[in-house]
Amino acid sequence: MKRKLTLMLTLLFVWTGVAWSQGVTVKGVVTSEEDGLPIVGASVLVKGTTQGTITDVDGNFMISGVKADSKTLIVSFVGMKTREVAIKKGELKIVMKSDAEVLDEVMVVAYGTVKKSAFTGSATVVDQDKIKSPAVSFDKSLAGQVSGVQVMSNSGQPGSGTSFRIRGSGSLKASNEPLYVIDGVATTSTEYSSIAEENESSSNILSSINPNDIESITVLKDAAAAALYGSRAANGVVVITTKSGKEGKARVNFNAQFSWSKLGKAYDMMSSADMYKMIYQGYRAKGETMEEANASAQGALTHNPYNVENPLDENGNVVDGAKLVVDTDWQKEVFRTAPSQDYNMNVSGKNDKTNYFFSIGYTKQGGITPASDFKRYSAKANINTKVNRWFNAGLNVTFSHSIQNTTVESSAGASPLYNALSFPNAVPVYIVDNEGNPVLDENGNKQYNFTNPVSRDFNPLAIPLMDVNRSKFYRLLASGYAEITFFKGFSFKTVFSPDYVSTDEHRYWNKEHGNGPTYNGRLDKYHHVDLMYTSTNTFNYANVFKDVHSLNVMAGMEYWQSTYETLYAGGRGLLGDMQELAGASGSFSPSSDTTKETLISYFGRAEYAYKDKYNFSASLRADGSSIFGADTKWGTFWSLGASWRINQEDFLKDIEWIDNLKLRLSYGTSGNKSGLARYASLGLWTTSADYLYGSNIGVGHDQLVNALLGWEKQGMFNVGVDFSFWNRFYGSVDFFNKTSDGLLYDVPLALQNGLSSITMNAAKTSNTGFEIVLGANILRGPLVWNMDLNASFIKDKIKDLNGENDVRMTDYQKIWSVGGSQYEFYMPTWAGVDPDNGSPLWYKVNDDGTRTTTSVYSEATYERQGRSTPLAYGGFINTFSYKNFDLTIQLNYSLGGKIYDNIYAGMMHDGATTAQNMHVDALEAWTTPGQHTNVPKYAVNNATNSASLSSRFLYDATNVKLKTITLSYTLPKNLGVFSKVISGAKLWVSADNLCTWFADKGYKGYDDIDIYGVQGYKTYPYSFPTPRTFSIGANLTF
Structure with missing residues (x-):
């Protein structure tokens, strides 16, 4: 078994001595039968007492003050069979055997x-x-x-x-x-x-x-x-x-972590010299003179990156004396190295009556862009007590307060990433003179430059610092319970849990630059409160009959309620830099809303086992929800399951190399209502200025009554096998088929209804797949090497769309078809560049089925281009241990699937947006008849639509990511004078999201393709990629 990996879990479950008296000293060493190595962290307990300890890094233990009449030690360790050992004089040598299944876990x-x-x-x-x-x-x-x-x-x-x-x-x-x-x-x-x-x-x-x-x-x-x-x-x-x-007695644990994050791979953008030359040549191609083309290029860029008025001659070469004085790498300017810190301390302990855990924590994580960060203050108390032999009670309370500062991630002028990838390098960060030197203000400070050809009056470094996008979250999650045991095996438990979430948000647009001047400064305030509570009551009965029949039955009732309140108020025309609504001369229409949702449930479960070999389970739940229509408020969901521990059969008991072999089989149903509006089944009306009657605001139909709106239901079949061989190899294989029926779907309505569609339970899909988990203890000592691999293969299919087929998504990138995937890309197929004239080409399917090419985008045929979801994905984790060192390396992989790189498409506009920066690949643009290239010709104000939606920017998403490398060192127990205070210490360093290898070498984007999501693209694609992070940390136990 993986002793090093389970050490932390073991330390949480071992018993340490709390009862001390005069007596003898018992000492010894605990080792593994497999390799003779010492077992670190094994529990050694004097039977019949709470007196005990744990083994040190050399497997040694010592218990002082053991009563002379004590006869037996109980020795246990996760993954090992518990032993009872007679107490004898001298040093005890205790050898433990592996329990590969850890069956009682x-x-x-x-x-x-x-x-x-x-x-x-x-x-x-x-x-x-x-x-x-x-x-x-x-x-x-x-x-x-x-x-x-x-x-x-x-x-x-x-x-x-x-x-x-x-x-x-x-x-x-x-x-x-x-x-x-x-x-x-x-x-x-x-x-x-x-x-x-x-x-x-x-x-x-x-x-x-x-x-x-x-x-x-x-x-x-x-x-x-x-x-x-x-x-x-x-x-x-x-x-x-x-x-x-x-x-055991009270323990104090403290850990601290410091991290530094930075952008990984970046887009390779054109220099200001290359961009200037391309625009200059574009204007020359339109017939402008050298002077006119230079002026036009500078006008398009809004800046001259050179120190002379006409830096390029008739042939496009840099003239003598011209020097490039501005070449801003906007990605380097916008992205930064961000520090983070995390501190946590907890106190815990347990005796015969009570166990407790108290913790506090502080986290501050910096963002890799200006004005982006996150802070969290947290506290937790968990107390459980056994009042007497028939009554238990407990309280678990968690509180957190977090503050999140964010920046805009849409394709809008306020988005730092959009601007960093769109501003040409000829635009300086600060106002500069003709030699590129910053022009200082009267206080000797640099002045931000807000002039650019892309986003009016914006600067991606300044605006995030001048505007405010701050969210404050408060959460109190509590759970209190009382449990009564009426007689052996029969008990009642009641749990009450409130969950309070409050959000206060502050959004400020400064009045000097960006979007704010339109309103002479603007301020929006939001307040959200969600008060949820859950009341759960359950009866439990568990018993074992004749040592072979095990029965566990549970029945219960649960009530859940959520009351959600929102409040909005906004002001404009702000007084000075005042960020309060009292300083606003005008206001936006304030609004408020309160919604409520309830769910009541009755449920039960029964579990039966025969000889701990044949296991059966069944569950049933009835839910009633306030969301759904009058005729469909209640839904019933159930499951049946069975497992067979084959290795316990007589015909396999003598096969020693089979440690575990279990077959699992299950089928059941469940439901889905999440994401659905709370009053989705009701007829709703709304007030709007669109319905003005004289000076009065009118009322219009917003939603039709839908009494039949009900649950989305899902049925899932699962069959799986768990195995472990030779006490070294282990894993599982699962096959599943998940069918989802009655899916919510917007069904079109005739226009005379006043609305375009109504949401109904009208669609059906399925997901079928395999899951494989493999693990091995490759080496067992003195170097320990454990390997874990998981792989998932999932394929989705649309089975019904209310009789419709080939439904185009509103973003035009996807199509839903019966028999196909909901993640199917749908767009014209890129055919390259016409070598004769440099025009972009797409494929066109003619009426007779033949394929030809066209340079007119509107004539191109939309075709299915494959799914965004991978064929397989998973993780590969290797853990190495040598003495006090541990090394973990995790690789994540994804095979197949596609992504559409909207960002790169915007960088390859071929002159359609003249001065927006371009990728260096644009330098390969067609220039001469007969030239073979995949980049169309560049032209100022190009109207060929070469960067429009097509398979040109669709890439194979197959990749392998080096997710995590962690190296840790556990300090020896003997720390001199510190040993009296510190019972354990561990240091570590780690690196996360180091790099990603892509199978498609044409992909030019960020390492982090998670930002494209399961859809494989984003309508607003300027989300910040997950950065590379390097961390150091320490953990101390007192």
């Missing part, structure tokens, strides 16, 4: 726990030591670690969100995000930021959870695992278990 599932050996579903557990990363939210840490899961960062801005997919996307219109359950309570992953929505940026409510407080994450993937969450489980469930106190 308990995993957290819906509304409880289950032994891993008895589990009938498909799930993956990620322990705390694999969650650590520079990311401020835990979801980003899971990328590449769980089969069947795709985690894609929406943006590289601090505190940004992710697209999280479990076994593909099941819905066409509703959300495809999973349900998140924190300490047994289903919670929200809603986007609460109006600023993020308007700026095309991203925020992430999951960043309110401090990753350092997380004990483990369980990803529930099939119906047997997730169906008990009913109408919220169609997209899978992510169960987060936070830390609690462990056996």
Whole structure:
């Protein structure tokens, strides 16, 4: 087993001595039978007492004050079979045997726990030591670690969100995000930021959870695992278990981490000299004289990058005495090296009655662009107590306050990335003289330049510092429970959990430059409050009959309610630099809104095992939601599962090399309602100035009554095999088929209805796939090498679109067809460049089916170009341990699929937007008849549409990413005088998102293709890529 990798988990579960008295001293050493190496962190306990310790880095232990009448030690370690050893004089030598299956390991599932050996579903557990990363939210840490899961960062801005997919996307219109359950309570992953929505940026409510407080994450993937969450489980469930106190005296743990982030690969843009020459030649080709063309080029660029008036001669050569004085690399100017810091401290402990865990944390993550950062203050208290033999109670409270400053990520003038990739290098950052020297103001300071040919009155360094886009999030998540045991095996548990989320947002446009002068300064204020509470009551019965029949039955009822309030107020005509509404001379129409949603549920589960060999499970849940129509408010969801531990059969018991062989089978249904408006089934009217009657604002129909609007339903079949051989190789293989029916779909309406469409349950899709997990303990000592590989193969298919077919998406890049994928690209096929005249060419399919080329874009035929989703994806993780050193290397890969690079398309405009900067590839533009190139001719104000939507900018997305390298060193126990205070210390260095290798060498974009999302493109493509991050850190235990 992987002793080093499980050391951190072991330390959380071992027992340490708290009862001391006069007596003898017992000492010894614990080693592994496999390789004779010492076992670090094994628990050694005097039987019948709470007196014990853990082994040190050499496997040694010593317990003082052991009573003379004590007879036995209990020795345990995760992944090893527990031993009971007689206490004898002298040094004990204890050898432990591996338990490859770790059969009694308990995993957290819906509304409880289950032994891993008895589990009938498909799930993956990620322990705390694999969650650590520079990311401020835990979801980003899971990328590449769980089969069947795709985690894609929406943006590289601090505190940004992710697209999280479990076994593909099941819905066409509703959300495809999973349900998140924190300490047994289903919670929200809603986007609460109006600023993020308007700026095309991203925020992430999951960043309110401090990753350092997380004990483990369980990803529930099939119906047997997730169906008990009913109408919220169609997209899978992510169960987060936070830390609690462990056996022993109080422990104090402190860790600190420092990081530095910077942009990885950048686009290779034209220099100001090349851009100037290309524009100059374009004007010369239009018949302008040398002087006119120089003037036109400078007018187009709004600046002369040279120190003379006419820097290029008749032939386009630089004249004597001309010197290039401005050549701004805007990507280097906009992107910076951003520091981050993270501090966490916790105190925990446990005795016979009570366990407790208290923590505080502070995180400050800098963004790689100006005015972009994220701060979080967090605190947690988790207390559980056994009041008496029949009554238990506990309280778990988490509070966080975060502040996120963002910058615009749309293709608008306020977007730093858009401007950095669009401003020609001839535009200086600061106002300069004819020699390129900064012109200082009366205070001796440089003055930002706001003159450019792309975005009026903008500067990508200055505007983010002058404007404000700030969001403040407050979250209080609490859970209190009481549990009564009536008699052996029968108990009742009640849980009440409020979840309060508040957002205050401040958006300010300065009155001097950018968008603000239009309003003489503008200020918007937003306030959001979401108060949710969950009340859950369950009865549980568990018993074992005649040592062979195990029964576990649970029945419960749950009520969930959310009240969401929003408030907006805005002002313009601001007084000076005042950023308060009181200083505004005019206002925008204020608005407010309050919505409420409720969900009531009844559910039950039964689990039966015979001889711990044959396991069966069943679940049933009925959900009633306020969202849906009067005739469809209730939905029923169920699951059946079975597993067979084949290696426990008599015919395999004597085959020693088979450690574990288990077959799993399940089918069940679940539902989806996330992403649907709270009053989607009701007839709604709206007030609008569009309906003016005299001086009165009118009322118009906004939504038709839809009494039949109901749940999206999903049925999933899963069959899987878990295996472990020779105590060295292990893994699992799963096949699944997920069918989603009654999907929400906008059905067209006749215009006389007053509305163009109505949302109905009218579509059907499926996802079919394989998941493979393989692991091996390659070397066992003194150098330990463990390898883990996961691979996922998923294919989606549209089965019904309410009788329609070939439905074009509004962005015209995708098409939905029955039998096809919802991620199918649809655009003209690029045919290259006409070598005779340099015109762009596309393929045209004639009426008789023949293919010809055309240089007229409107005549090109739209064709299917392949999917944006990969054929396979996963992660490859190698862990090496030698003495006190540990090294982890993680590679993530994606095979197949395509991405459309909107950004690169904008850089290859061939003169359509004359002065917008271009990629260096544009220097390969056609110039001479007979020339073979893939870049059309350049012409000022080019109207050939050569950069329009086509397969010219579509690329194979196959890539391998070096996701993480981490090197850590555990300090020896003997630290001299520090050993009396410090019981453990660990240092580490790491690098994240180092580089990405692409199979398609034509791709010229950023290393991080996650920003393209599952769709493979973005309508507003200027999201910041995830940066490279280098970190150092230390962990101390007292």
